[in-house]
Amino acid sequence: MEADSRSKKTICVEDLRRRVLTQAFEPGDYLDETELSEAYGISRPPLREVLRQLAGEGYVVLHENRGAQVAPMTHKTLRNFFVAAPMIYAATTRLAAEHATPAQMVRLKECQWAFRQAIRNGDAAERALGNERFHSIIGEMADNEFLMPSLRRLLIDHTRIGMTFYSPRKLELANQRELAADQHDQFIDLIEAGNADAAADLAVAHWELSRAQIESFVTPVSLQFPLGNAPGSEPKRGAS
Numbered sequence: 001m002e003a004d005s006r007s008k009k010t011i012c013v014e015d016l017r018r019r020v021l022t023q024a025f026e027p028g029d030y031l032d033e034t035e036l037s038e039a040y041g042i043s044r045p046p047l048r049e050v051l052r053q054l055a056g057e058g059y060v061v062l063h064e065n066r067g068a069q070v071a072p073m074t075h076k077t078l079r080n081f082f083v084a085a086p087m088i089y090a091a092t093t094r095l096a097a098e099h100a101t102p103a104q105m106v107r108l109k110e111c112q113w114a115f116r117q118a119i120r121n122g123d124a125a126e127r128a129l130g131n132e133r134f135h136s137i138i139g140e141m142a143d144n145e146f147l148m149p150s151l152r153r154l155l156i157d158h159t160r161i162g163m164t165f166y167s168p169r170k171l172e173l174a175n176q177r178e179l180a181a182d183q184h185d186q187f188i189d190l191i192e193a194g195n196a197d198a199a200a201d202l203a204v205a206h207w208e209l210s211r212a213q214i215e216s217f218v219t220p221v222s223l224q225f226p227l228g229n230a231p232g233s234e235p236k237r238g239a240s
Contacts, residue, residue, distance in 0.1 A: 012040040012050050020059045020070055021132065021159040022125045027073040030066065058153040073157060081157050086207045088150050089135075093187070093203035096141035097196040105192055108137045112184050119181055127177075128162035134184055141191065158210070176209055183209070 016036075019025045037047050051068045054060045060068040071077075100108075115130035132155050139151040183206050190199040 008040055008042045009046050009050055012036070012042060012047070013053060015040070016050065016054060017057075017059060018129070020054075021129060021156065023160055023163050025070045027070055027160065029070045031060065031068045031070065033067060058156050071156060073160065077157065081154065084150065085154055085158070085210075086204050088147060088154055089203040089207050090200040092135075092139050092142045092144070092147050092151050093191070094142075094196045094200040095144055095147070096138045097191045097194050097199040099143045100141040100191050100194075104137065104141050105188070108134065108141075108188055108191070111137055112188060115184065116181060119177070124163055128159050131162055131180075132159040134187075138187065138191070180206065180209055 016025075025031065031051070033044060033047060033051075037044055040047070042050075051060060051062065055062045055068065058071060060070055061072070062068055111130065111134050115127070115134060118126035118130045135155055135158075136152070139148050142148070142151075183202060186202055187199065187206075190202060
């Protein structure tokens with residue numbers, strides 16, 4: 001019975017992470033503990049343990065008397081994301097090139113293969129999650145207990161933004177998506193070769209490419225219908 005409970009908790013943790021990353025739960029949403037308890041077949045105490053774990057990882061924020069809120073994405077968090085991302089990505093990738101093991105290189109290549117498959121399949125969620133897994137493995141290669149928590153928190157917002165970037169409907173971002181995938185192959189080559197300087201430079205270039213994700217995320221699609229008559233113009237005949 002205890003093993004079954006742990007299994008349900010593991011499923012709950014993994015699924016809630018995925019639902020936050022893919023924006024099935026939108027930034028700022030409050031989670032209903034009753035609904036989650038019923039959906040995952042676990043009682044409230046283990047569910048609250050799950051939510052505390054997710055809060056520690058940065059997926060949710062716990063509020064007294066209000067429960068768990070999906071980590072918001074505000075002007076301040078996006079600004080701090082912009083400031084921190086290039087520094088953390090560059091440092092992490094540099095260390096990865098210095099410390100990566102052969103077993104980790106195998107995992108990174110397998111992850112890239114799956115990422116390419118997701119691109120071919122046109123699955124935005126799997127593309128965004130595949131990108132998150134790729135950079136998480138690079139973080140593990142870095143083997144730095146101070147950088148890894150910051151990287152994981154960055155990847156939460158990066159993945160949520162990536163749901164827009166990797167959407168097949170965003171045709172104008174197709175070239176950037178292809179270049180991003182090619183850069184993953186370059187990461188593999190540079191890390192495997194132990195070229196720390198070039199790997200760090202590529203991380204910064206990869207981040208600059210990611211700015212398209214942010215712009216697409218925060219900029220609304222242009223409206224295709226008139227909002228009203230221009231100042232000084234006459235209304236069209238028959239208009240009510």
